Amino acid sequence: MSSISFLEKMLPSVKLGIWMAFFTLLLLIGKMLYRHLRDILVLLEIPAPPAKPIIGLGTEFFGVSQEEIFRKFREYSKQFRPVYRLPLFHIQAINLINSGDIEQVLSSYNHLKKSMTYDFLNKWLGTGLLTSSGEKWHARRKLLTPTFHFKILQDFLIAFNEETNKFVEKINGCLDDAGVDISKFIDNLTLQAVGETAMGLELVDEGIMIDYRQNLRKMGKIIIERITKFFYRFDFIYRWTDLAHEEKVVTQSLHRFSETVIRRRKVMRRGSTIERKRLAMLDLLLQYKEEGADIDDLGIREEVDTFLFEGHDTTSIALSMLILLLANHKEVQERVIEEIDQVLGKKAKNPTHEDLPKLEYLECCIKETLRLYPSVPSIGRIAGEDFTTTTGYRIPKGTIMLIQIYDLHRDASVFPEPEKFNPDRFKPENTMNRNSFAYIPFSAGPRNCIGQKFAMWEMKAVMCGLLQHFKLAPIDTPMGIKFYTDLILRTNCPIKVKFIKRQ
Template identity: 40%
Template sequence: MLIHTLLLVITIAICLHAYFRYCNGGTLLHKLKGPPGIFLFGNILDIFITPEEIFTTQIRWRKTYGDIFKLHGLHYRAVYLYKPEYIEVVLSSTRYIQKGMPYTFLYPWLGEGLLTSAGEKWQHRRKLLTPAFHFLILKKFFVTFCERSQELMKTIERETDNDKTELFPLLSKSTLSIMCETSMGTTPQEDIETLTNKYFKPVHTLSSVIIYRITRLWLYTEFLFRFSKVFKMQNIALKSLNNFTTQIIQYRRKSRNDMPVPVAFGEESSDVYGKKAKLAMLDMLLDEEKNGRIDEKGIREEVDTFMFEGHDTTATALCFVIMSLANEQEIQDKAREEMLDIFGDSQRTPTIEDLSKMKYLECCIKESLRLYPSVHFMARLLTEDVKVDDNIIPANTICNFNVFDIHRNPDVFPDPEVFIPERFLPENCANRHPYAYIPFSAGPRNCIGQKFAMMELKTVISSLLRKFHMKAITKPEDLVFMPDLVLRTRDPVYVKFCKRTDVN
């Protein structure tokens, strides 16, 4: 009986292997280069490694197998694209906007919000939310950027007595406050410890659960995942985040009942940087709910999506810009000189027009986003065969884009590991392929909030340069990166803040 069972299992395994290997998709995928796989299970064991190893292994595979390579295991297929011309084929088309694994792991948290949805639902949400990031709306939020930046400067001033300051916790509270007050129309009253417990810790827990699932193919199946140790961790974190989101929505509903909500593109306030005509994204969603164009679940999906994407990615970007300027003293001095040209010795509040003059600072931010893209990895689920150069990627394949590695292409960026802001001067990037640099993605699914993010980054960094000198503690060679929903490092990132002696 045991022999018969064993023979049956072997026969089934051989049949499955033959099907996965010689079906149309398997045959097409086999023509691509990639790390060798084992019988039936392909590359499953290749990704059953630590987060640090996953990060470096992807880069090693690209160096070994070139601009396009494959991974496979059972019925799962994945292809990595590296060359800008290859990337453009997928990201520029409205035919390839669907997201599969690992985005499906986000459904319990973000549902089918703008980040994870596809098809008509994505198109509807994108059209609905785009006005919330119109320049006229961003102008009305600018006062919040300035106020929160000044609060951050006061916090940093207290840090100048310390030998070093850990950046991410400091910055993430500020970006979360900005996101709450602008797009959500609320002001968090909690202190940093409360916010950490209610939001930051659960987010990091969910991120670790998702990475854990990605490296264990058997947990891709929801049934098996429910029996794993991390499923309970996920549920506890989700409960905390759901409570946080509910609090934000309820607070805004009450505020709307207490005072009238301005119309998005109504009359301009006499004070163009004032708060009178400010419209929150959440207000727009609540108005659409009244009109029957979105329900309570849809509002929660978008609030969760934008609370995460709006604060975490920006905090990460700020962290690496500050670290980079601290390590490049000449570049920091040049950026500081630009602030003196714009503001002189004045400590006046910046204006929108001042931000537009910060050309060199913008180059510094873009170069930091090249080296350290907050969204370091993207993927698309191909629902049809796609021709890329002389290769055909079969339908039902996950197409991966390792943005971190794409931005280090020496054919596009000579000396790719070196921080050189001048790469982004107009004369130096005019002929660069548009899909060689994609920190905010590209094509129809590009980041809806990239202007919001750049305005926030410029406001905070320019305030820092005017008041403080930054000295390096953590160096680029110290960084050990880990895969996460945003770019993370194994160890904290530190700098030393010093008061500028030429500032009154």
């Protein structure tokens, strides 16, 4: 049989195979489109702001400032509470503001995956504890949990006190009736503290710290641009833009910083002439790697980048707002000072780990500050299965869900006069019947913030040192502070407070 006749006989079979593959592909595409349209029809039952056909609110945020974006989200939440939909071209993002709905999502292991906007962080943070999902997230969480053990936190408190003492000295050196811009001082304090505790290094170079903080803000702006400008979501378009080039430069700079931290700590661990003052999170990661744990140099950098960012920036804004609120509420400040004097004595001294739990009213003030100004105002998840919310709406698997923490904390049915600063809301007798998911400044459920005790101890230590030496008087007011949309809650202006030496 000739090769030609063989091919002629095979040709009908090949054609049939091609047609079958083609129709199978069409069937799969049709099935996907059907499911997508079905899901959209289900989600259309959820109220939404007025939007244009097809593009929805896709162009609503073009050319709009980050401050205006923040304001728009607050308006939407007030108008459409307890849940609303943001139609953005083919995406329907569901915003949850009700504690019952949020509990369904955050308490479940079926909705652990972060929303797709977190993918924009991958070039910088990789797939570390913040951005990973599935088995990798479980493994990293298990690996990192011991680094925040109570005994290790006791050592961290030493560093918190040291940095607080330096902070007090700096404030002493620039007392002015016009007030002190606390933002820079607090940023330095929290970055130094996380460097000393988590990384085991004193980041004393002021220029390096300024450069690092500036790059964080540049990165935040880049990520918000990618989220709000739809065409930036497509990598094949984005990679050719000036913004992508800027992101590359900023990412390289941030990585140089973290890689330098890791390299220096490795040298310190090997060197016999350099004494390690205390065990740091980075030491444990390096030790895990040496012992054969499932983490390599890239994985260590992922967690260092994540904690350098999350461990200082979120605490910095919380401390700044707490100081501002106490300066503007004299009676609350007096109660805090009285409690600190009772626990620590009237002669200034650093708090110990035994002292911190006794500062109950100070803790109420911190919690109320985080209610009004949660450091992370919203978080995103992907629905891992179909479910119906407690408010009666169906959410299909794969839906983007945005949990608006800032607006959740302003539910008047849970927190009467929600804009009022009232630390008594967090007295034990006032929290007994409150849904624990109505207040989630550190998220909640399996993916809650691993460093929340770290943050609370640091804030208590700082306020002890500060209020043993100074009283606070208002220059700026909370009403005068404007926020803008970023990776965390950020202000668009300095925060000034007057410091008065205590007698």
